[in-house]
Ligand SMILES: Nc1ncnc2c1ncn2[C@@H]1O[C@H](COP(=O)(O)OP(=O)(O)O)[C@@H](O)[C@H]1O
């Protein structure tokens with residue numbers, strides 16, 4: 231057990247060395263998009279709108295935190311893994327060492343978690359200043375952690391599966407970007423026709439954003455969504471393990 | 480003689496391409512074994528299978544008595560690998576890369592520090608320890624890769640085309656390092672498509688062609704089988720002909736009896752290139 235933690239940390243360690251050198255630029259770059267969304271949607275578009283007693287700004291901030299956790303955790307783990315595998319080829323060092331595939335997958339996800347938390351907490355800090363009604367409860371922290379970890383795991387999966395730079399870009403544009411806008415981050419899914427609403431529940435961000443918003447605004451917590459979200463994480467993990475096992479065939 | 484690597488009917492296919500075909504090979508403990516062959520012969524694939532990165536399609540490899548598929552963890556602890564292409568993390572320093580390898584192999588913190596300093600000294604990279612990998616010269620990068628793969632003190636070191644892209648001086652220096660490692664007790668498996676490298680470094684050589692082992696022996700024995708002396712002749716300024724002889728006397732008497740229209744006669748020692756050409760009809764340097 232101790233060796234497993236040790237191994238996971240060894241895998242994380244290299245990526246932490248990099249982050250230590252570049253944390254400020256990494257952080258600043260990851261905040262540009264969320265801050266633009268905050269200004270454009272929170273102030274520009276939505277300043278007059280009210281959602282069942284909640285101002286739009288209060289409504290949208292948890293959504294923006296959710297999408298920040300998604301995009302930074304995802305890119306945090308996927309891009310480094312992708313580079314390690316295909317450009318630096320340093321990933322082979324992990325594969326040729328006596329540590330388990332489990333430790334490799336989890337270790338590679340943790341850098342996404344770390345980077346996701348760093349950026350999400352920064353946005354949260356901005357959010358709390360702008361909208362003091364936000365509740366940062368243990369439940370909220372738990373959901374934020376989970377959100378970063380699940381999307382970091384998706385990053386590991388995609389980093390393992392995609393074999394070209396182009397494929398990575400395509401996935402970002404075709405899956406990640408639409409998910410950013412469609413997952414109830416900027417609007418309430420209740421406004422949508424039932425069929426569309428159901429369709430959007432296949433997106434993991436829908437669940438993360440619903441859970442985070444409920445926790446932040448003290449609304450009834452959607453446990454079912456949260457469990458579904460954990461299911462996504464498990465699915466990404468299992469797929470990553472399978473892909474990694476098959477890579478040596 | 481203790482066998483460190485034994486392969487039996489080792490085969491690896493990629494679709495229709497047989498990258499390795501029925502390879503039967505043994506590497507003795509303590510030797511420098513050379514795996515010689517042109518690009519695409521199957522050298523890297525063989526190393527990838529031996530180092531557990533790729534599973535064989537059929538057949539088996541045992542290293543130090545352990546099966547590379549079923550007992551991969553035990554194999555991994557015994558081997559160090561330097562790949563054909565740079566495989567260090569270029570966002571890190573030399574020392575950090577070494578530390579990473581040592582951590583992956585469970586070397587404790589104080590032992591890690593001691594070994595890293597020692598190895599840096601060994602390859603004269605101490606003053607570059609904290610330089611980013613990308614800022615080093617080709618030869619230094621190679622040496623850094625080698626010491627990074629030595630932090631867990633492997634009994635066996637794999638070097639895939641270690642001197643490709645290095646200038647003559649860096650190449651010589653790397654050869655010295657290989658010899659030093661070997662005399663300090665490390666068994667070495669190295670691939671190359673340079674004849675002179677195989678001749679300079681290796682106690683035994685296996686020659687690969689299209690995934691098949693076409694010769695396996697000491698460089699001297701391989702040359703003896705062919706004939707130690709080569710005579711090159713040119714007829715009508717068109718094609719060079721090669722004839723092989725057991726010794727210089729035989730070669731000389733052959734040359735004296737040649738018809739007068741045969742020009743440009745060279746009498747020289749045979750080399751592994753001749754062995755390869757005779758077996759395959761191609762030169763090792765040819766890319767087919
Ligand atoms: N991952 C792979 N997928 C498909 N074909 C491969 C793969 N790796 C190697 N090959 C093929 O196997 C053959 C041997 O390649 P390789 O082992 O790299 O040769 P060498 O190292 O001697 O130059 C080549 O024909 C190559 O195209």
Ligand SMILES: [Mg+2]
Nearest residue numbers: 522523563640
């Ligand atoms: Mg090769």
